[in-house]
Amino acid sequence: GAVVSQHPSWVICKSGTSVKIECRSLDFQATTMFWYRQFPKQSLMLMATSNEGSKATYEQGVEKDKFLINHASLTLSTLTVTSAHPEDSSFYICSAPRLQILNTEAFFGQGTRLTVV
């Protein structure tokens, strides 16, 4: 079963409004989570690193005031797209690494398809 849960799976919003996306690690603690964005027929691009209890680290070119990240607990990170515009329409995917002795792996949420109209 899923070890990282992302919600909602899809959302449609009007231009100028804000949308919050949640990412939860289900059976492990994640001090770090990652947020990616994927445009149609393209690869995934890392947007930011979400750090529990501290500020997120944003990749070059990603507006931190537009994409607000909060990592308030060891199992939850949220991404808020503020004042959304049509060009923000994309597939947003979170991931969390689960550390294991022999097989550390990065697990991905189900993704959120955002459409801004």
Added chain:
Amino acid sequence: ELKVEQNPLFLSMQEGKNYTIYCNYSTTSDRLYWYRQDPGKSLESLFVLLSNGAVKQEGRLMASLDTKARLSTLHITAAVHDLSATYFCAVDMWGGTSYGKLTFGQGTILTVHP
């Protein structure tokens, strides 16, 4: 800046044939992942390769990692239609005890036809 390049980007295969997808990356890393993505879906983990010379197999797919050559391969044996999907390799940008910050290749769109 870490760059990850896959080839081919598009692969049309006949059922029953074999083929290999290549993943080259530009800086030192000993952690590489392969994922499958179906249309409209998120990523499904296929393989985690954590050391030089690692080889893993699952069904008709086999992945290997050569950290000295900075190359990973995903070999498909006797392709079947169900393997049609987009395949991504991803390299972990972090080292030591930190994991999971990935740079992805462009993806390979695989289509298997009769």
